[in-house]
Amino acid sequence: MPLFNTEAIVLRSINLSETDKLVTFLTSHYGKVKCVAKAARKMKNRFGAALEPMSHIRLIYFGKENQTLYRLNHSDIIHSFQPIRDDLRKIYTGVYFNELIDTMIPEAHPDPHAYQLLLESLLALESRDGLETLSRLFEMRLIVLTGYTPQLSYCSICKGSPGTDRIGFSFERRGIVCEPCSFKAQPEMRFHAGTLKYLKKLKTMDVKHASRLKYPNHAEIEIERLTHRLILSYTGRELKSYPFIKNMANIMDTEL
Numbered sequence: 001m002p003l004f005n006t007e008a009i010v011l012r013s014i015n016l017s018e019t020d021k022l023v024t025f026l027t028s029h030y031g032k033v034k035c036v037a038k039a040a041r042k043m044k045n046r047f048g049a050a051l052e053p054m055s056h057i058r059l060i061y062f063g064k065e066n067q068t069l070y071r072l073n074h075s076d077i078i079h080s081f082q083p084i085r086d087d088l089r090k091i092y093t094g095v096y097f098n099e100l101i102d103t104m105i106p107e108a109h110p111d112p113h114a115y116q117l118l119l120e121s122l123l124a125l126e127s128r129d130g131l132e133t134l135s136r137l138f139e140m141r142l143i144v145l146t147g148y149t150p151q152l153s154y155c156s157i158c159k160g161s162p163g164t165d166r167i168g169f170s171f172e173r174r175g176i177v178c179e180p181c182s183f184k185a186q187p188e189m190r191f192h193a194g195t196l197k198y199l200k201k202l203k204t205m206d207v208k209h210a211s212r213l214k215y216p217n218h219a220e221i222e223i224e225r226l227t228h229r230l231i232l233s234y235t236g237r238e239l240k241s242y243p244f245i246k247n248m249a250n251i252m253d254t255e256l
């Protein structure tokens with residue numbers, strides 16, 4: 001039976017039986033894979049903390065090619081991301097990133113760009129503040145990677161310039177709508193024209209430069225509404241971790 005040797009990030013780990021765990025990984029070479037970790041729930045197990053969500057590991061697993069469930073053979077921690085787990089707000093954001101990847105990336109489709117995005121985002125989350133900007137960047141970059149890119153360059157109805165005042169967004173057309181076309185198209189959302197340039201930046205910006213991106217408060221709210229609705233229209237359901245990051249953000253804002 002073939003052995004697979006790859007770098008990976010632990011997305012999720014659930015108890016399968018009294019002794020075993022079922023672990024979902026995003027690997028650098030083989031996409032998203034699920035493995036059974038035999039005896040991982042025993043006190044002295046050979047996997048240790050290498051199966052904690054968010055851990056960046058060297059992973060060896062085996063099984064027939066193209067099967068849906070593999071057997072975990074070996075896992076070594078490359079980077080534990082412990083500082084994220086030690087910070088209540090960061091841990092929710094990290095769990096949210098993992099859940100977005102787990103929901104939006106199909107199994108066994110190698111996607112080195114998604115892997116790179118998750119790894120770089122966890123590194124940024126570990127070392128910096130500015131979680132809101134990082135979360136928006138992660139959402140938008142992931143939306144683009146899944147091929148669900150919003151059209152932000154010209155009106156999705158008349159192909160004309162979006163204008164300089166209010167801009168509409170139609171989820172049906174997955175694109176912006178200019179003011180004249182808005183009368184007939186009734187877009188579900190509207191935002192300031194100034195917000196458009198930040199949205200465009202988020203589509204292509206490198207995660208390493210996330211801290212450079214600063215935008216006014218109204219733009220932050222509008223961007224968050226748009227990326228959240230885009231994700232909802234893609235996944236068809238609210239992610240479990242989303243209310244937690246929203247609550248954490250509210251608590252932190254109140255304390256400040």
Ligand SMILES: [Zn+2]
Nearest residue numbers: 155158178181
């Ligand atoms: Zn138009």
